[in-house]
Amino acid sequence: MISNKLIIAVVLLVLLQSAIVFAGFVAPYDPVVQNRDLPFVPPTRVHFVDARGHWHLRPFIYQWESLPQSVYEYKESREREYPIYFFVRANDSTKARVNTRIHLFGVEDPAQIFLAGSDNYGRDQFSRILYGGRISLGAGLLATGISLLLGLFLGAVSGFHGKWVDEPVMRLAELFLVLPWLYLLLAVRAFLPLHISPAQTFVLLVAVIGTIGWARPARLIRGIVLSAKSRNYVLASRGFGASSGYILRRHILPHTYGVLLTQAALLIPQYVIAEVTLSFFGLGLSEPMPSWGNLLANLQQYSVLVSYWWMFAPALALILISLGYFTVANAIQERLQSASA
């Protein structure tokens, strides 16, 4: 039964994630370019009606001009209208390399269109949110994958092979649920040699949190395997001389797919949020590459939280993705429940 809510959620997820995958096209600017004259500008206002009251078909923007006496305060400069063009060809200037590529939208130099405002160094938040989504979603997917794989393996093994394997694995699971992992992560981070690039460091940390999180899925899988193990057809299979491997693969594992899918849909946003938490503790991706975690970590500063509301924008993206995945998870769960009832 496909409800409207589910359709909306799936469409939302697909749109958002495509925008993130094609960030090079959708984002107007490179995420690391600093504009030191424009720190903390509010989101650019898109106008259709100009100062003289004329209506324009093509939307346009005004350039931000900083107010002379104060710090980080701006007003729109009404000197010139800069129309927004679509499918523009622009130069990406990173280092000395010059790349031209097509962007979804853009404006003529020297104006800049900051749909979500800019940060402390004048970098376009909108672009950074899109590029950052790659990292954050990637982290979520990677960690989820590791957790589920490990959880599946350990849960199946412990559920299937009975007491001698089950007891130690479950005790280990308890231990993993109890230990202070933040401290371990701090230690791991401090220990890593500097020659690993920041990207590799981040991947390693994500892999570590994924590895730590195997305990909960493992418990669920174990429960399923335990109940499936005693089903009649499994006993019959054994009677026919089937090997353990065959039974696991053919009869038992299919039962776990539903749970795996639900868990995946639940864990992905949770791990994205875990990446945000890592960033709050200084363990996230380092400058200058953006991730939703290190974008939101800016909000830790009280002055940013209170004065620059557009810095909350990544939270919006995060909430939308979470909502989308939770809805999908719910739908799968309901399907499972109605199927088993």
Place this chain on the structure above:
Amino acid sequence: MKYLERRMVHGALLLISVSVFCFLFTDLAPGNFFDEMKLNPQISPDTVAALRSQYGLDRPLPVRYGRWVLSVMKGDWGHSFAYNSPVRGLILLRARNTLLLTGCATLIAWLIAVPLGVWTAKRAGSWSDRACMSGTSFFLAVPEIVVVFGLLYFVIHSHALPAGGMLSRGFEQFEFAEKITDLAKHLIVPVLTLVLASLPILIRHVRASMIEVLNAPFISAARGHGISRVRVLFRYALPAGANPLISLFGLSLAGLLSGSLLVEVITGWPGLGPLLLEASISRDLYVVIGVVMSSTVFMIMGNLLADVLLVAVDPRVRTD
């Protein structure tokens, strides 16, 4: 009783492994408490080295572990370098404050979640149920830290509530009733945050479990017998669906000491959170280990209580 004994032994083993792991982790992290003094040009490296030696930080790991175990048995629970006093006093006082906070939050959350979850389960599929589900989804997606900052922001600009801390100045001179109101005013922001953080999951679980039960034939039979809806809900359905809820309650109990770290730090609530954070940063090792062990004890007790309650309440489990 054999079950209980077995669980206690497991618990003890878990505690020991946690303590060993803690020692290993803290050893991994580079730097020690006295490192900060090295940055002061007016303190010589010899003094820093002498202080390290005085507190036994240059001894090998097993020796330090052994001394710590002895200290635990003596009742001190280790020695804090920063406060220069036994860890136990520091922890007990702050644990009391944390328990006050999380106890209130857990109580309120459950008191809201159970009726609300049952109510939405009853009306599964209706628009009020879907509104509730959307609400919980939303709050699930919002990180706790955003909630806390948002609340603080409103509190500051409305001047209605105190902006942090636990007691007002001059608390000791208040009348008893005034003391209660003062404490309550300070509790509102942190408790609200914790409740908002845990409520969505609780409501969902109660609802899911109740939906499953409400579809069972014996419920229809009870209705068929003419038993009132309310009585069926709370006297028949709820106990049947209590199994996962009890596990969840056990988890709530387990998290009493550890779940509020972030909230405490941001609102300045003088609980274990700020103590642990500061001790972690400054490498006050035995304070960190003491707090982690206390949280572990609570977790073990919470899980144990949940399992015992489960056996007591749900006859289906007893056949195991």
Place this chain on the structure above:
Amino acid sequence: MDIRRRFRVFVFLLVASPFFFASSLPQPPQRGEELQTSDNEIGRYGGTLVVGQRTEPKTLNPVTAADAPSREVIGRIMADLIHINRASQQVEASLAKSWTVSKDGRAFTLKLRRGLRFSDGQPFDADDVIFTFQVYLDEKVHSPQRDLLVVGGKPLEVQKVDSYTVRFALTQPYAAAERLFDSLAILPRHLLEKPYHEGRFAQVWNVSASPAEIAGLGPFRLKEYVAGQRMVLERNPYFWKVDEKKNRLPYLDQLVFLFVGNEDAQVIRFQAGDTDLINRLNSDNYNLLAKEQRNQSYELFDLGPSLEYNFLMFNLNDLKPGNLDQIAEKQKWFSDLKFRQAISAAIDREAIVKLVYGTRAVALWGNVSPSNRLWVDQTLPHPARSVERARELLKSAGFSWRADGQLLDTKGKAVEFSIITSSSNNQRSKMATIIQDDLSKLGMNVHVVPLEFRAVLDRVFQTYDYEAAVMGLGGGDADPNPEMNVWLSSGGTHLWHMGETKPATAWEDQIDQLMKQQMVELKYGRRKHLYDQVQEIIAANLPYIFLATPDILVGAKKNLANFKPAILEPSTLWNVEQLYFRQATVAGASR
């Protein structure tokens, strides 16, 4: 006075003294008490000052306390012999009413004030001073302040001349030696002698000590401590300063230290009116508070640049062969002066001042901040940023550029390195980000690696496993002597090259000579000349590439009078005995 009158006065005092003690009302000045007159604006008695602290004090023991909040409280309940006036930055008499210096500058004879009493009413004399220095100098106590009193390798000698005269002798002359006495709290012998001889001195006066166990000569004394929440001090009724109308200071009844958590929580509480003053504001919070200033009851102060200096440094240590070989390779670039000069030329210090500090900072090209008017070398050049000059310097050093812009060294290897910084220090992380972007314009590939503070210290002091770091030092005192260990090649904070047994380069040798000379030079003019030369050598050889120094930013309620914040710490509480409220505040109210 005739004998009967004296007797009546005596009985009256005998009966009334417990009341005076218990209520902490200021004692009327006694005959024979040698008080110090403070020339501040006359104030009115009363009121409670509430101050926020980020973390709570860990101990009240002046000899072992090392953390800032502890020292902040201890400084209000204890007093020293000679004090550095935070506003004028010069020494002034404190418990010692006067002193004479021997002609060779090695011996100081201090005359103590007579008739003074500790906060518990017990008399103060030279025995307390002798006892105090015995404790500080005791090697078994491991006081962090012991090293201050060790000059030229030998500890200073303390001798009692009579009940109110003490003589200190150094083994060599030491410039501005009086400054050593600042903040060395004088301990009450009558309370602490016993624990000291029993060997448990380090355990006394921790935060759970009862107020009756603690006594000092400062303006306040401990009243109560509520763990995790606040520490309350009350007026010391025997404090030895009076105003010009002979009113005994302090004016305030109580001083409350509220433990608020972190800097942002401090700002929130100050905004809400819970605390009466705030110090060490960072520029973002200052600008935030400034926006709302007009409607509020507080006032903000920007005192100009601090004495701290932030810098980028490269690892120039001698590395043992092993896992640090990659770094050793890169040291070929780091040790080239032109490389460092190019980096210094490419860094946009104006952007740092504007983006990291919201314009509330000053760019630095040397180790002495411009606010240190007595010691800064005004003739040091401040070259403007120039990427072209940087490129020329690199070219002349043999570097070249690949087609894609990447910088290559003489062997054709890509120039790539990492900068470590403390993740908990927001400003330094931001500086590193700006530097990263600036250096990318030169074709250098720079990674910023934020690490936990202690991990940074471990790498800088112990393992030397780092390539470059952004750090900060200084801020303690304006005088150059506390910086000896930073610039002496054998010093414990000679960060860029630790553990040198002899100077590694000619210019480091020069610095050693000059610093040792200025340490024993007693005339200011000649000392300044020597120290100027040190500054010039440092600026020419760039062991540190200096970046900026932040302004000192503080705030206080408008109702608070005699508030004279200073650049030296404690910037807001140094004259706490002079502070008073213009209008009475309602007790216990938060606004």
